[in-house]
Structures are given as structure tokens and as C-alpha cells.
Amino acid sequence: MAMPVTHYLRTSKMPHIWCAGCGHGIVLGAVLRAIDSLGLDKDEVCVVSGIGCASRAPGYLDFNTLHTTHGRAIAFATGIKMAKPELKVIVLTGDGDAAAIGGNHLIHAARRNIGITTVCFNNSIYGMTSGQYSPMTPTGSLASTAPYGNIEEPFDLCDLVYAAGASYVARGTAYHALLLSKLIAKAIATEGFSFVEAITQCPTYYGRRNNMRSAVDMLKWQKEHAVPVAAAAKMSAEELVGKFRIGELGTRTRPEYTRRYAAVIETAQKEEAEQDA
């Protein structure tokens, strides 16, 4: 039986602290529908976050949850997965948390191909600290630390994580919430490291500064700039300028890290037993 999302919430903690129209709540709903579609028991799931508005999410969730330090969610999640490989470990993180301070943890988790699912709530900005640009802020956008426009180029975080070795990489948006939950469900079902970038809106510190006056305007922007991968494959590079691809961007099969580690333990124990005999 499909459960309403409220089944997975600590309802006593609601309403959440996010601003009116903040896309983080839509992404959170997509995560919960994905978990529900897989029929997972609450105790089988562990949700880990760092610091930031996005990282407040686990506080509202009725799973095993851990709210850690800025950028370190994947490091904590790695410890949890190593200790309890049977858990579905899900990291919820912001673009600053994942791509700036936590960037190294992200690429090394992908390189190891450890069975963690990371959902990056990419709102193009540091929301919690009131609008500094992040490594995901588009070139030219205004931020409190870029009053003349951001002169840096953002990462393509999906390409980066896939190049580092992840098993599953996908991108969705808050506007395409149904697609997003399907992508997250596939990510959670993946054995190795999986990564979903969720393009979402911070109307308070990104939208208002960048000519999008409301959350509705920002969702319309997502709708107009997202190109499904199949359609993008038929478009030229010029046609794709200023757009971004959504859907599954990379899948591959590689040995998962905790399984490899279990094999090492088995070998070492066998050797020791032989020596004792």
C-alpha cells in the first residue's frame, strides 16, 4: 500500500523552517515518494545530511537520521555504510555542502563506488548563510558575494561524479517532481554509489536577486530550461547553450566498496584460521 508522505514525517516537527516556495520541500517529497515506491521499511533507511537549509531535511524524517557538520555528510555516511552495509544510506545535501566544502568526499565516495545515494538539492546558492555564490552558481548570476555578477563557471556536478566512478548519475528538477522521484528510486535501488542532482529554487536569496520574483517564476524557469536526455541527444551544442539535461545521465556496473571490503575480511580471517591450525 502506498503511504502518504506524512507517514515518513516527524509531524510534531512540522511545519518545516523553509521559506514559502522553497523548492527543498518539493525535493524532500520526491525523496519520500521514492522510498515509498521501493517499499522500504523505515528502519532499513538512514538519512544523513551536512549543514545548510537542505541539510535540515532529516530533522523532519522518521528514519534513522543524522545531521552532521558542513560538507561531511558523505564522510559520516561512509562510516555508517561500512558498519551496516545492509542499510539504505541516503545523503541529503546542498550544492554548497556537496560541491564546495564537501567536494572531495563526494568524488572519493564515487571513486570507491560505495553504496550510498546522494541527493544534491541544487538551488545555485548558499541559502542558509543568505546568498553567497557556490560552485554551482551560474556565470553572471548575482549573489551577495558577486554584486557585479559571478565570474566563475559552475561544475557540471553530474559529469564530475560520473567521471569519478559513480554507478548511477541523474538530474531532475523540483518542477519535474514525478520524474525526480523515479530517478531517486532508481538511485536508491543501485548497488554502488548513486547521485541525483535536483535543481531546485531558493526564491529568497537567489530568485529575487536574479529577476525571478516568485517561486512560481523559478519553477517555470526550470520547466523552460530542462531538456530530457533523449531530446538533448538530437540537439546541437548551440541549441543546448543555457539549457541543462534531465534524466539518467550515466549508469555502469562496478564492484561496490563494502562488498570488496567484506571479501578482504573473509580472506584475512581465513588466513588467520589457517595459521592457527
Add this chain to the structure above:
Amino acid sequence: MPGSIEAGPAVEGRPAEVPVEINQKWCKGCDICVAFCPKEVLARPEGGKAQVAHPEKCTRCGLCEIMCPDLAIVVVPAARKGTSSRGQGGAADA
């Protein structure tokens, strides 16, 4: 049984008493549901919370439920009034 994330069939022309429930304590009045409901069922008074203004037009498509950032909306299934459904919207992906 695990549920699927498939979009359910819209139920045309079967107005239930309250097809959509909006948790007034959680709603922050962002207007997302009002703007994206394909049937203009929802409305919001100036400075207030979202309301079900035209329940008879609702197809229970579930879009408002999956797009509400405050998880404040539940679409009530036509047959089992009182129990809540999960969002089954699909129009946002069209």
C-alpha cells in the same frame, strides 16, 4: 506491497465533497499549487492560505500534492474518502 510512482488515471466529472485537503497549519501561501493546478481548482486570498475554491473541477491528478513544498496537500481518493492517497501527478512531467 510497494506502491509505484505511476500517474493514476484522472477521474473526470466526479466531484467529491473535498477532493483535496490542505493542511492550513503547514501551508505558507506560496501559490505554487494555485499556479500549476491544470483545472484552476485552487485559490488563495490575499495574504492567506490556499483554499479549494472549485472542488467540482478537480480530476484528482495529484499534481498539487507532489508540488506543494510544504507537504500540506493530500488528494483524497474518490472511492475511499477519508484515507489519503500518495501524489500521482504526471502533468508536471509532460
